[in-house]
Amino acid sequence: MGFENLLLGFGIALQPHNLFLAVIGIALGTLIGVLPGLGGANGVAILLPLTFSMPPTSAIILLTSLYWGALFGGAITSILFNIPGEPWSVATTFDGFPMARKGLGGEALTAAFSSSFVGALFSVVLITLFAPLLAEVALKFGPPEFFAIQLLTFSSFIGLGGGNPLKSLVSILIGFILAAAGLDIVTGQLRLTFGITELMKGFDFIVAVIGLFGIGEILLTMEEGLSFKGARARINPRVVWETWKILPRYWRTFVRSSFIGFWMGFKPGGATPASFMSYAFAKRFSKHPERFGKGEIEGVVAPETAAHAAGGASLLPMITLGIPGSPTAAVMLGGLIIWGLQPGPMLFKEKPEFVWGLIASMYTGNVIGVLMVLAFVPLFAGILRIPFAILTPLIVAICAVGAYSVHGSMIDVWYMLAFGVIGYVFKKLDYPLAPLVLALVLGDLAENALRQSLIMSQGSLAILFTRPISGVISAVAIFFFALPIITPYWRRVRARALGAGTHQET
Amino acid sequence: MRAADLTVAAMLIAGGLLALGDALRLGIGWGTDGPKSGFFPFWLAAIMIAACTAIMLQAWRRADRAPFISRTAIGPVLKVLGPAVGFVLVMQFLGMYAASALYMALYMRWIGRYAWAPVALVSVAFPVITFWVFEIWFLVPMPKGPLEAWLGY
Numbered sequence: 001m002g003f004e005n006l007l008l009g010f011g012i013a014l015q016p017h018n019l020f021l022a023v024i025g026i027a028l029g030t031l032i033g034v035l036p037g038l039g040g041a042n043g044v045a046i047l048l049p050l051t052f053s054m055p056p057t058s059a060i061i062l063l064t065s066l067y068w069g070a071l072f073g074g075a076i077t078s079i080l081f082n083i084p085g086e087p088w089s090v091a092t093t094f095d096g097f098p099m100a101r102k103g104l105g106g107e108a109l110t111a112a113f114s115s116s117f118v119g120a121l122f123s124v125v126l127i128t129l130f131a132p133l134l135a136e137v138a139l140k141f142g143p144p145e146f147f148a149i150q151l152l153t154f155s156s157f158i159g160l161g162g163g164n165p166l167k168s169l170v171s172i173l174i175g176f177i178l179a180a181a182g183l184d185i186v187t188g189q190l191r192l193t194f195g196i197t198e199l200m201k202g203f204d205f206i207v208a209v210i211g212l213f214g215i216g217e218i219l220l221t222m223e224e225g226l227s228f229k230g231a232r233a234r235i236n237p238r239v240v241w242e243t244w245k246i247l248p249r250y251w252r253t254f255v256r257s258s259f260i261g262f263w264m265g266f267k268p269g270g271a272t273p274a275s276f277m278s279y280a281f282a283k284r285f286s287k288h289p290e291r292f293g294k295g296e297i298e299g300v301v302a303p304e305t306a307a308h309a310a311g312g313a314s315l316l317p318m319i320t321l322g323i324p325g326s327p328t329a330a331v332m333l334g335g336l337i338i339w340g341l342q343p344g345p346m347l348f349k350e351k352p353e354f355v356w357g358l359i360a361s362m363y364t365g366n367v368i369g370v371l372m373v374l375a376f377v378p379l380f381a382g383i384l385r386i387p388f389a390i391l392t393p394l395i396v397a398i399c400a401v402g403a404y405s406v407h408g409s410m411i412d413v414w415y416m417l418a419f420g421v422i423g424y425v426f427k428k429l430d431y432p433l434a435p436l437v438l439a440l441v442l443g444d445l446a447e448n449a450l451r452q453s454l455i456m457s458q459g460s461l462a463i464l465f466t467r468p469i470s471g472v473i474s475a476v477a478i479f480f481f482a483l484p485i486i487t488p489y490w491r492r493v494r495a496r497a498l499g500a501g502t503h504q505e506t
Numbered sequence: 507m508r509a510a511d512l513t514v515a516a517m518l519i520a521g522g523l524l525a526l527g528d529a530l531r532l533g534i535g536w537g538t539d540g541p542k543s544g545f546f547p548f549w550l551a552a553i554m555i556a557a558c559t560a561i562m563l564q565a566w567r568r569a570d571r572a573p574f575i576s577r578t579a580i581g582p583v584l585k586v587l588g589p590a591v592g593f594v595l596v597m598q599f600l601g602m603y604a605a606s607a608l609y610m611a612l613y614m615r616w617i618g619r620y621a622w623a624p625v626a627l628v629s630v631a632f633p634v635i636t637f638w639v640f641e642i643w644f645l646v647p648m649p650k651g652p653l654e655a656w657l658g659y
Contacts, residue, residue: 050644166557166564170518173554177525180547189543192528215590222582223575389618390610390628396590397606401636404602405646413594421587428574429511447546455540 006128009356012057013364021058022065022361026369027376029069034077034380038214038395040070041327041437045209046402048335056339057357063335064315064358065365067328068120071311072373073380075112075304080105080381088271088307091279095292095299102295106235109377110243111297112304115254117370119305122258123265123312124362127319131348131359134320138345143452144463146321148473150446151464152480153323156267157435159480167431175436178203179443186451198411205334205440206406209327211416212433214399216423218392235377243297250301253282257305265310265325266317278306312362319355320345322445327434330441510574511565515558522558525551589613601651603633 012018032043044063051059078089079096092112099108141149154172158165181192182202193199257278264274282302283292292299314325315332322343324330336343347355373380403416423433439446457463464474525547532544575583589609597605611629614620640646 049646050640052646053644164561164564166561169557170554170561173550173557174518176550177521177547177554180525180550184543186540187537187543189532191532191543191547192525194524194528219583219586222586223579387618389614389620392586392617393589393593393610393613394628394632396586396593397609397632397636400594400597400606401602401640401648404648405640408647408649410598410649413597417591417594420590424583425510425514429507429514431514450546451540459536459541 005132005352005356006360008353009358009360012353012357013061013360018058018061018357018361019364019368021062022365022368023372025062025065026069026072026365026372029066030073030076030373030380031069031383032066033070033073034383035391035395038398039217040067041331042210042213042399042402043070044328044331045206046398048206048331048338049402049405051335052338056336056341057354059335059339060332060354060358061361061365063332064361065369067311068365068369071120071308072113072116072369075116076109076373076377076380077384079108079112079300081384088275088303088310090272091275091303092300094279095294095296098293098295099297099300104295106239107243107297108300109235110240110374111247111300113370113373114244114247115301115304116308117366118254119258119261119308120312120362120366123262123309124359124366126262127312127316127362128359131316131320131355134316135345135348138321141345141469143449143456144467144470145473147446147449147453148464148470148477149321149323150442150449151477152473153442154435154439155477155480157432159483160267160273163430163432165484167429168435171426171431171433171436172439175439176443176446178208179440180447185444186448201407203415203440204406204412205437206331207403207412207415208419208440209331209437210399210403211419212423212437213327214395215416215420216427218395219420219424220427222392235374240374246297247301250298252285253298253302254305256281257302258309261306261309262313264306265313267325271307271310271314271326274310275303275307278302315362318343319347319358324438324441327437330438334441507570507572507574508565508568511570512562515562515565518558519555522551522555526555585617597649599651601654602648603637604651604653606636607633
């Protein structure tokens with residue numbers, strides 16, 4: 001049953017037209033991943049308006065391919081230029097850049113791309129197996145369950161996101177408040193418009209993403225005054241082949257990192273902690289932990305495998321529950337709504353060709369991706385040698401084009417600039433941006449779920465806890481919300497216990 | 507950093523109060539068919555104000571004297587932000603294509619100090635490619651100004 005569906009998907013993903021889109025997507029994605037200020041999320045956001053006229057399956061294939069490309073591209077900047085293009089590539093720089101400086105750039109890149117491929121493939125296989133099951137379960141979900149999942153999504157930013165939990169909370173709330181602005185479709189009332197007509201249509205998340213991540217990132221890059229003095233890498237079939245001969249030795253790292261990546265990536269904001277965790281584990285279990293940080297190939301394998309496994313896994317909740325696991329997935333979810341699809345478990349029943357085309361395209365996209373990046377690394381790395389005086393206006397102009405094309409309105413371009421400044425300030429003050437974007441995308445869905453739950457229970461919030469599934473999910477969510485408060489006490493208790501010498505391990 | 511932290515938190519509180527006021531206007535209770543429009547925003551704004559107050563307290567106690575931005579870094583940041591604002595402003599009147607050509611040319615010439623040949627190449631190539639991709643290939647219109655009207659588009 002599942003297998004037939006996958007074959008159906010491959011039938012769609014392997015159509016020449018869709019393969020062509022995948023190639024375009026990966027090329028653009030890699031380009032975007034390499035360029036500072038244009039990550040996966042705003043790459044997808046800028047391209048989204050161009051997909052409005054496409055069939056949804058082709059559109060999602062283009063966008064997911066872009067996503068894979070951006071993930072691959074991030075590794076190039078981390079290894080050759082010591083600049084993490086994305087937060088989850090930070091761990092890759094630890095050993096990737098030292099390798100490149102030792103003249104092993106080609107080996108490091110091959111290892112990174114191959115690990116990315118393995119991690120992503122692992123995730124996609126798990127998605128193939130579990131997505132239908134999860135969707136089946138989710139079909140039984142009512143509004144309380146969906147609201148509980150939303151709670152869980154946002155609680156994990158606070159409990160597991162690291163950083164200042166209060167600031168994560170504020171980011172989430174800002175996103176929700178901005179999402180509430182404009183026309184309330186349920187009651188038909190205008191909210192937060194203060195009589196200004198321009199505010200009536202609300203804030204579009206695509207514009208917010210382009211501003212926050214695109215313009216904000218450029219400003220940050222400028223402030224840090226980065227100059228791209230990269231190591232050169234020679235990559236040829238012989239280097240690739242030699243590296244591939246070594247890599248199977250690290251099969252344990254591959255397996256471990258894939259599991260860490262998938263497990264962490266399933267929850268929002270998971271890719272970055274997954275990459276660090278996987279690096280730490282690899283170091284801990286290595287026979288030569290002292291070599292880490294000095295150019296150990298395993299130190300590239302571990303974070304890259306985990307980051308891509310997480311990147312793939314973040315698409316699982318998006319297609320099954322309609323809850324995105326990352327900002328990029330959030331933008332894609334927004335795309336789904338614009339293309340006229342209802343995200344969530346019903347997709348598997350109503351649009352099997354879309355879902356399975358998407359899943360199959362994850363296989364094809366990754367195969368095409370790894371081959372393309374291996375073949376064209378010098379070309380992509382060359383982009384960073386374009387001077388800043390050309391790159392900067394180019395990126396700003398591309399962002400402006402993207403922001404304008406969403407609704408064809410100038411006000412959005414101004415919003416983009418404003419969001420750019422906000423993104424810059426927030427980034428400096430450690431307000432995380434990912435939860436803000438997620439909240440902005442999910443705002444209306446979350447509010448509707450809450451409204452319907454409250455109508456079901458005639459106004460009592462207890463409904464979130466009395467139904468079995470939503471009860472469990474809400475309980476976990478509350479645990480995560482409370483985690484930043486519990487942790488200090490827990491540490492104190494544990495320190496005392498250790499001091500007394502009664503418990504070594506808890 | 508401390509001053510910036512306090513300022514941003516205070517601005518967020520102000521924004522939260524605005525949202526709170528608007529929510530109260532809409533009604534935060536139970537309407538004829540479920541919660542009123544102001545219900546959700548009210549609680550969002552209330553929690554945000556509380557959280558921002560806590561952030562202010564945190565920041566107040568922490569004596570972080572590091573400046574938000576160093577004197578040497580402020581120049582490069584403004585050199586990006588200023589022209590970007592100018593670009594959007596010009597875009598409002600001249601349209602996307604002319605504005606981007608001007609913006610690219612001036613930026614490359616002023617910041618990058620390029621010779622006129624590469625400046626001309628890039629600043630003509632970008633609008634032409636954008637025009638082709640958006641206007642012709644994907645049929646997504648960009649804002650246009652007098653130049654496009656003169657060219658009859």
